Amino acid sequence: MDLTFTPSETAFRDELRGWLADNDPGPEPHGDEHAHFAWRLDWQRRLAAAGWSGVHWPVEHGGRGATLTESAIFFEELANRRAPLPGNVLGLLLAGPTIMTWGDEAQRERHLGPILTGEEVWCQGFSEPDAGSDLAAVKTRAARDGDGWTITGQKVWTSYAHHARWCMLLARTDPASERHRGLTYFLLDMEQDGVEVVPLRQITGESHFNELFLDGARATDAQVLGGEGNGWRVAMTTLSNERSGLAFFHQVRMRQLVDALAAELAERGGLDDPRTADALADVAAQVEVLRLTAYRGLTRLERTGEPGPESALTKLMWSRANQALTQLAVDALGPDALTAGSRWSYELLRARGNTLEGGTTEILKNIAAQRVLGLPRAS
Ligand SMILES: Cc1cc2nc3c(=O)[nH]c(=O)nc-3n(C[C@H](O)[C@H](O)[C@H](O)COP(=O)(O)OP(=O)(O)OC[C@H]3O[C@@H](n4cnc5c(N)ncnc54)[C@H](O)[C@@H]3O)c2cc1C
Structure with missing residues (x-):
């Protein structure tokens, strides 16, 4: 692993x-999630106007053609400045690269620009009530209907669906098919009858994700991505991009939380308790290991062109460390940290979902067992 930046990477970072x-994102709105999302979307518009949106996208698609290391630098610097992730993060990280890989000229032309600017927000319609970790169990049905498709079924936990104009939708087009065969990937227009979005209230009180009911929703053939029956492979492209770069953002954010907790504890004399000091040091070490593992994964990817198991490991480490950190804050700061609406109570409650979103802990452990330790597959 080489942690030294090249002259061009240093120049990228300095620029x-x-x-x-010169461009402060402005104060983070608290307590109003619509204002918060508008803030993130506005931030994306400003990034796009200055050529900083989709830094890892190829130049011919409006990106900056950044290398993997430059992309990591981008996420670290964003977090260092306490700037938010762009509002259309699923469009930038997932939909855009999937459309670049599988889309035809018309699909690329239609969608990539508005994704980059945040003009059109995207959501990811993969999970269903009975298909989460087991994504191949998708039951949402798309039936051929004249020159297009009629789609019926239900998705769940669909983040940003209430803001989204488009959805990456995985549906079964061959009713006789099983598992990962017979699935098709649609670029579904959310603005139509037949698409109903019902927000779900999370433990934090926010509604970031939704139920998505599809009752006779329509898609044309031009909205099929990667060909009929090829949805599993297209979906794997989406998932392989799911964690790209985010570990670099999260490790900085967690380091900031560790520092904030250390300062708060020091002020109250909490660090005089060796058990608290020990626990804080342990979490700080976990955050540093996360940073180094993220860089190790990057080095492997740059040298071999193949992603290693590190992306699964960094997700596992991040979710564990974040839960340990937020629990420690509450244990050490006492009831003050649990006051409704306080920063630490929010962080504690939001961290609960970390071990589920983007792959559950158990699934990530299976990946580590099989791909890192070479253990046999569980039956
Ligand atoms: C904050 C948040 C945002 C999300 N956003 C989206 C989104 O935008 N779009 C989207 O499509 N989905 C989204 N999800 C859904 C997420 O992808 C699923 O929750 C996740 O894949 C788990 O699926 P599930 O909830 O159906 O649980 P299940 O798969 O039913 O799992 C239940 C439990 O069983 C365990 N388990 C399952 N299979 C195995 C196995 N083979 N071995 C061992 N243990 C196993 C799991 O680890 C878990 O503990 C989001 C989830 C969260 C929490």
Whole structure:
């Protein structure tokens, strides 16, 4: 692993730092999730206008053609400045790269620009009530109907669906098929009768994700991505992009939380308790290991062109460390940290979902067991 930046990577970082120094995202709105999302979308518009949106996208698609290391630098610097992730994060990280890989010229032309600017927000319609970890069990049905498709079924936990104009939708087009065969990937227009979005209230009180009811929703052949019956492979492209870069953002954010907790504890004399000091040091070490593992994964990817198991490991480490950190804050700071609406109570409650979203802990452990330790597959 080489942690030294090349001259061009250093130049990239300095240019970005200069831009971020001149372009403050403004104060983070609290307590109003619509205002919060508008803030993130506005931030994306500003990034796009200055050529900083989709830094890892190829130049011919409007990106900056950044290398993997530059992309990691981008996420670290964003977090260092306490700037938010762009509002259309699923479009930038998932939909865009999937459309670049599988889309025809018309699909690329239609969708990539508005994804980059945040003009059109995307959501990911994969999970269903009986198909989460077991994604191949998708039951949502798309039936051929004249020159297009009629779609019926239900998705769940669909983040940003209430803001989204488009959805990456995985549906079964061959009713006789099983598992990963007979699935098709649609670019579904959310603005139509037959698509109903019902927000779900999370433990934090926010509604970031939704139920998505599809009752006779329509898609044309031009909205099939990667060909009929090829949905599993297209979906794997989406999932392989799911964690790209985010570990670099999260490790900085967690380091900031560790520092904030250390300062708060020091002020109250909490660090005089060796058990608290020990627990804090343990979490700080976990955050550092996360940073180094993320860089190790990056080095492997740059050298071999193949992603290693590190992306599964960094997700596992991040979710564990974040839950340990937020629990420690509450244990050490006492009832103050649990006041409704306080920063620490929010962080504690939001962290609960970390071990589920983007692959559950058990699934990630299975990946580590099989691909890192070479253990046999569980039956
Ligand atoms: C904050 C948040 C945002 C999300 N956003 C989206 C989104 O935008 N789009 C989307 O499509 N989905 C989204 N999801 C859904 C997420 O992908 C699923 O929750 C996740 O894949 C788990 O699926 P499930 O909830 O159906 O649980 P299940 O798969 O039913 O799992 C239940 C439990 O069984 C365990 N388990 C399952 N299979 C195995 C196995 N083979 N071996 C061992 N243990 C197993 C799991 O680890 C878990 O503990 C989001 C989830 C969260 C929490």
